[in-house]
Amino acid sequence: MVEVVRRYGRLWWLFLLNSLAVELEYRAAMISESVLALSRLGWQLAGIWVFFVHRERIGTWTLWEAAVVLGLFIFFDGLIEAFFRPNMEAIIEHIRTGTLDFVLLKPVDAQFLATVRWVRFRHFGDMLAGMGLIAYALLRLRRTPPLWGLVSLWALMLAAAVILYSILLVLVTLAFWFVDVTNIIELVWSVYEAGRVPVDAFPDVVRVVLTFIIPIAFITTVPAEALLGRVTPTFASLSLFMATISLAISTGFWRYALRHYTSASS
Amino acid sequence: MHPGEPVIQVDRLKRYYRVHHRRPGMWGALVSFFHREYTYVRAVDDISFSLEAGEIVGFLGPNGAGKTTTLKVLSGLLYPTAGRVSVLGFEPFRREKDFLKQITLVMGQKNQLIWDLPAADTFLLNKEIYEIPDDEYRATLAELDELLELGPLMTKQVRKLSLGERMKCELAAALLHRPRVLFLDEPTIGLDVTMQAKIREFIAEYNRRHGATILLTSHYMADVTALCERVIIIHHGRLIYDGPLQTLAERTAPYKVLTITFRSPVPREVLQNLGHVVQYEALRVTLHVPREETAKRAAQLLAQAQVEDVTIEDPPIEEVIATIFREKEAG
Known part of the structure; x- marks a missing residue:
């Protein structure tokens, strides 16, 4: 077991080095992306600021509390762009051109090899911007997060990342049947946009959907509540539970798709 | 294993x-x-x-x-x-x-x-x-x-x-x-x-x-x-x-390819008696002859005409295979 973890750890380290080397090949993209990250942050902030000019609260959330949610949204947006999107694009390309064969013939777990292969470091800027916004919002709220909040924050953010990974894995796996799923992925992007504001801002029905069907609530709202010291242990464990379930479902679907691929393709 | x-x-x-x-x-x-x-x-x-x-x-x-x-x-x-x-x-x-x-x-x-x-x-x-x-x-x-x-x-x-x-x-x-x-x-x-x-x-x-x-x-x-x-x-x-x-x-192409360069032109009819004429130019001729009679026909040729050079080869493998596929398509 320890040996397996070390082996996959070494492989991931190599993936990171490869990704960085590729990125350094394209300097202009790296620089322009970092500038873009800052301007995006500005526009996002302007968006909620305009809202709070007219209203004091969204649901039970004040301006700077909602800014924590927005910070998490920006952070995870960067995480998707940095860690998930390049791999999704690569998988679709593998399926379209048939180079998935090389992935399947390696003596390494195909899901690992296909889904964590590439990282786009240029999007780390967005993740930093998100973190910065969270820190600034806490400062404005003059609130030090409780120890329990900080500890649970990390667990909840990990759960959020796993949930995102699972949603995106299910979508990209559809490519085994439909080949080009870029549009389906764009559709989900627009659903993810809902994570920009706390879920309580939505009507009940939407809130239930965003909690249990497409669990966006666990990505931004729940970790934010942890930081603000409002999360209940029940909800925190629900988040971890949802993460486990999503991962199991998406991995199962991926394996099913691979079996389909080897029995149906030519 | x-x-x-x-x-x-x-x-x-x-x-x-x-x-x-x-x-x-x-x-x-x-x-x-x-x-x-x-x-x-x-x-x-x-x-x-x-x-x-x-x-x-x-x-x-x-x-x-x-x-x-x-x-x-x-x-x-x-x-x-x-x-x-x-x-x-x-x-x-x-x-x-x-x-x-x-x-x-x-x-x-x-x-x-x-x-x-x-x-x-x-x-x-x-x-x-x-x-x-x-x-x-x-x-x-x-x-x-x-x-x-x-x-x-x-x-x-x-x-x-x-x-x-x-x-x-x-x-x-x-x-x-x-x-x-x-x-x-x-x-x-x-x-x-x-x-x-x-x-x-x-x-x-x-x-x-x-x-x-x-x-x-x-x-x-x-x-x-x-x-x-x-x-x-x-x-x-x-x-x-x-x-x-x-x-x-050998199995699918029952002939060999003779490529001959003559010193002086040889009438087509003479060559047709020896094998199937595939290519006929003034001094250069390509013949397909039955595999088992290759040696005999080549000897006849050398006796009947002024030969500068002769090569005997198996038909190119592309042709052999093309023939097989043609036959499969037909039959």
């Missing part, structure tokens, strides 16, 4: 797949969006063969004959519809780690090298993926470098390499783990003649040194004649020949 057992065993393999058809035009596109008509294609239909350790076998057939499908079943990418397949004692479709570490698949039309980085980076990654110990990696890479003359190619970004240079690096990347079984699908496709020859020499040398078992498909008969003593020919998913390349010509 027990010693002495064939490395590759294929027993009554069938592989069918479903394709959907679409009528042409916008209406056809619309109809097929809602209602798809499927038919089953018998890509491989009941074929059996086996390969002994160290053999290089040419796998021939026109486009769509089922060559690539068979290679994919053998390497574990496709599940057989029926029949039994065993490679090195493994069932390929299980894709067990110990199996994957002993085989390799090279596809002339597809790349595994990382496009934006030098090939050396892919090599290092494969070292880790195949868990190759440091000293073994160094030794293998040095050997591949020597045989393929990789040198500076390894440190240039793959996207900047020529097609031939890239193929050399592809082969190196595919062989770092010293596989015992090689599946080569059109490894020389699109390369110029010199590069094709180099790749061929490499494959032959690799086989000599390591006794690897190799199943190779190619559209270039030069690859096959240079590398394979034995060929397997399939057509429409069925096996139509499995045996020595030599006897293929």
